[in-house]
Amino acid sequence: MKGLRNYLNKIKPNFEKGGRLHALHSFFDGMETFMFVPHTTSRTGTNIHDAIDSKRIMILVVIALLPALLFGMYNVGYQHFTHVAAFTQTPMTAGFWEMFFYGLLAVLPKIIVSYVVGLGIEFAVAQWKGEEIHEGILVTGILIPMIVPVDCPLWMLAIATAFSVIFAKEVFGGTGMNVFNVALVTRAFLFFAYPTKMSGESVWVSGDSIFGLGQTVDGMTAATSLGIASTAKAADAFPPFSWDMVTGLIPGSIGETSVIAILIGAVILLWTGVASWKTMLSVFVGGAVVAGLFNVSGIDTAMAHMPWYEHLCLGGFCFGAVFMATDPVTSARTETGKYIYGFLIGAMAIIIRVLNPGYPEGMMLAILLMNVFAPLIDYCVVQGNISRRMKRVSTQK
C-alpha cells in the first residue's frame, strides 16, 4: 500500500500543469482518488463531510451487487446446460464449475464493454470540461450487464451505454445531477430500440458454445415466468410458485433472478447505511398491496391471478427495489417522500404487469416514471411541512 502511494507521489508531477503527461491528468486524478481518499478539503463555505466519500460509497454498492452477479453467472451456465439437455434430449453432465465458468465467460465481455464505453465517455468529458472524473460509472457499469438478457449483443450494449451516459447523465451535468437512473435508461433504450433482443422467448437462455464450453443449438426457446403468465390464455395458467423462483434458478436477466443473492446485497446496503430501508420496504409493500388487490379483484387474466408473493419474487422486482429504487440521486430525498416514492414504484410495477399485456415486466418503467415525480414528491412534503409549522406558529399567537 505504502509502495503504491510512494509510486503515485513520484509520478504525480508529470500530470500537473506543465508536466509531460498533463493531457492525461483527469485519468491520473481519477485513478488516484479511486485508490486513495483524497486529502484535500473544500476551500469555501462550511462543509460537513462523512468519513467515506462518494467513491467509497460506490464501491460498497458494487460489493453489495457481487452476490447477485456471481449467482447470475452460475445461473447463466445452469440455464444453458439444463435447457440444452432438455432440448437435445441428452442427460446433463456439466458440474458446478463448468456452469460457473460458462456463465463467467458469457457475462464478463458485457461487464468489460459497459465499463470501457462508460469510463471512456466519462474520461473524455472530464478532460474536455477540465473537471474531475465522476465516479457514478463505477456502479452503473456493473448494473448494466446485470439487467440485460444473456443474449444481448455487445454492440447494442455499447450503443445503449453510450446513449444513456451522454443523454441521461452528462447533459444534465454529470454524476449526481441526473434525473433518471442511468442503468435503467440503458435498459429502456435497448428495450424500445431492439425489442427482439430484449424480450420474447429466445434471448433469456444462451444457445451458444463459448470457448468450447457448452453446446451451440439453434431455435431453443425459454420464456421467463412473467412472459409465460402474460401470454397465458387461461386465468390459472401462470407458472406455479416454486422455490426456484426464490433461489433464482429460472431464466431471466443476468443479475435479477435470485431473491436470496439480492437479499444478501440488501443486507450489506442497509448495514452500511448506503440505501434507505424506507424506500426498499415501501416498494415491497406497494407491490404486495396492489398485487393482493388484483388477486381479489376478479380480473380474469393469469397476471391478475398470480399470487402477490410470486409477483414480488419474479422478474426485476427485487433487483429494482433494492438496487434501483434506492439510488440516492434519483429517488425522493425527504423521509416521508421515500415512503410515497417507494410505494408508488411497487404499485405501478404491478399495475403495468397486470394491465398492459405488452409489457410483462413493469419494474423498469415504474422506476423511470417515479424518477420524474421524485422532485415533485419532495416539494409537496417540504411544503406540507412548512405549512404545518406555519399553522402551529399562527395558532400560538
Added chain:
Amino acid sequence: MSQLFSKKNKEVFATPLGLNNPVTVQVLGICSALAVTAKLEPAIVMGLSVTIITGFSNVIISLIRRTIPNRIRIIVQLVVVAALVTIVSEILKAFAYDVSVQLSVYIGLIITNCILMGRLEAFAMSNGPWESFLDGLGNGLGYAKILVIVAFFRELLGSGTLLGFRIIPQSVYDAGYINNGLMVMPPMALVIVACIIWWQRSRHKELQDK
C-alpha cells in the same frame, strides 16, 4: 433590381436558415417535426408545403395589412392560411396521393403551425410584400432544413433506407445488425433536434444563454 436583392433583404432571407432558425433557435413547429420525420420523403414534402404556405400567406397578409382591422387580424390571418392549406392539401391529394396519406392530418394541421402565425404577426403585418415573401420562404426553408436533417438520421438508422432505397446492405444485417426501433418513434426526433441545437449553440457563442 438591386433594390430587390439588397443586403437587408438577403439577411431577411438568410437568417432563418441559420442564426434565427425557427426550429432550433425559436423552438417553434416542434410538434410536426416529431410527427412527420420518421421517413425522408414525407419530411421533404412537409417542408416544401410549409415553405409555400409561409411564403404566400406572408405576401397576402402584407398586401392587405393596412386594411385589416386590428381587432380581428388573427381571424383574417387564419382565413388566409386556411385557404392556402386547403389548396396545398388538394394539390398533394391530386398529384402525390401516397405521401398525402402518410402525412394524414399533419398537412391540415399546418394551419396551427406556430411558425406561420409567428411570421404573420411579427413580420408580414409591418413589412412590404417582397420582404415578407423572402421572410416567409426563409423561415419555411429553415424549418424544412431541420426536418430533412432529422428525417435523414431517423430513416437511415431506424429503417436502413433513404427515400425508400435500401442504404444499409443486407450483408450487414446478416452479420447481426438490427435497425434501431427507437428511431422510428417520435421521442428520438426530439433527441436529434436537441443534438442539432447543441451543435449549433456550441458553434455560435451569441446563441448561448447567459
